[in-house]
Amino acid sequence: MSNSILLVNPPAEVPRECYDTPDYPAIGIASVAGYLLKNGIECSVIDGKLSRLSVDDTIRQIIGRQPRILGLTAMTHMIVxxxxxAAAVKDQCPETIVVLGGFHGSFLPERTLREFPSFDYIVVGxxxxxxxxxxRAIFDGGDPSAIQGVASRQGQTIRINGRGEIADNLDELGMPAWxxxxxxxxxxxxxxxxCPFGCNFCSxxxxxxxxxxxxxxxxxxxxRNIEQFGCTTTDFYDETFTVNKKHAAALCNAIIAEGINRKVRFWGYVHANTIDLPTARLxxxxxxxxxxxxxxxxxPQIMARMKKGVGPEDVLRAARVLREAKL
Structure with missing residues (x-):
């Protein structure tokens, strides 16, 4: 077995939501792959959703590649x-190390390792x-269970080393490996x-x-996305694009100055309390x-209980602002 690394976004067995049949690639595994490549480690990906693969097709492709390390990502509706x-791959490639990432394992690492024995490790956060x-630990013969952000089994005990190390300077992570x-x-x-807001329904x-x-x-x-991949549409996945209006304005002004606004259509999330008419027009x-x-x-009572910091009047004001800006 080679030192190959394969990152997989599994397909849905029965697609139910728009994000089960996306027309965009998975940014999570793309970002992990980009950081590996930036640090000189080769890897490959299978985006089962974007490629419209069946679960069986995905399993066959993984087994055909026989990766040493298989990384899977899953939200809760995809964990089963x-x-x-993972179980099918383990059956045919028992030496493959299966690592789970994504929201479900990050928020329920102990339960996930106890419920699903074919996951060897979870990267939390x-x-x-x-x-x-x-x-690096696997390749160098080290102890991967000691790494910050890695959850593992130690006999009957689950060891969780907190959440993964984060980069304060996000530029250091590089770019997604599209x-x-x-x-x-x-x-x-x-x-x-x-995101600084305290919405109590948000993870x-x-x-x-x-x-x-x-x-x-x-x-x-x-x-790069325009020149290398022919990109004409970009969604900003920031939790709140306008949370800092200076940052949003600087990005918009740079997009305009570079003429990117004539090549790419954009979309992003805002918060009712972070949008005003000058920002919307920009x-x-x-x-x-x-x-x-x-x-x-x-x-109003339900909105107050959600602790989002907005009421009906804030939503209506934001809607009027966006309408005036023709957004």
Whole structure:
């Protein structure tokens, strides 16, 4: 068995949601792959959803490659399918080390390892640095269970070493490795991680501290996506794109100055309390065709209980602003 690393976004057995049949690649495994490549470690990917593979097709492709390390990502609605794939691979390739990443394992690492025996390890939280260190430990004969952010079995005990190490300077993580994926209609970009709001229905996967990439690094990625992958549509996956209006304005102004707004259509999330008319007009000029913001309820009492910091009047004001800006 070679030292090959394979990262897989499993397909849904029965597609139910729009994100089960996406026209965009999986940014999570792409970011992990990009960081591995940046550090001189070769890897490959299978995006079962983007490629419209069946579960059986995905299993056959994985077994055909016989990876030494298999990384699977899964949200909660995909965890059973991910384990089905892991178990089938383990049956044919028992030496393959299976590592789970993604939201489900990150929030329920102990339960997941107890329920699903074919997962050998879980990377908890942001995966780029932790998974890179995990791979190095495997290749160098070290102890991967000692790495920050790695959960593992120790006999009947589950060992959890906190959440994965995070990068305060997101530029250091590099760019998603879209070159490993089939062509897509849309290529997502994250310019920042974290959200300061206290919505009690949110898992806050990146924490409440907001960490930003430099404007130059984000613009370089968008230009690369245009030149190398023919990108014409980009969604910003920031939890709240306008959480810092100076950052949002700097990005929009750079997009306009570089002429990117004539080549790419943008979309992003905003918060009702972070949008005003000048910001909305700048988004429009930068070729944001629309934005999204949550309106979970129109009931003032329910909205107060959610601790989002908005009421019906804030939502209506934001909607009027966006409408005036023609977004």
């Amino acid at each position: 399918t991910a384990h089905k794939i 942001e995966g780029e640095i932790a998974f890179h260190k995990f791979v 070159e490993l994926f089939p062509p897509a209609r849309m290529y997502p970009v994250m310019s920042q991680r974290g 806050r996967p990146y924490g409440r501290k907001v960490r930003r990439r430099s404007v130059e690094h984000v613009i370089a990625e968008i230009k 988004l429009k000029e930068a070729n944001f065709s629309s934005v999204g913001f949550g309106v979970e309820s129109g009931n």
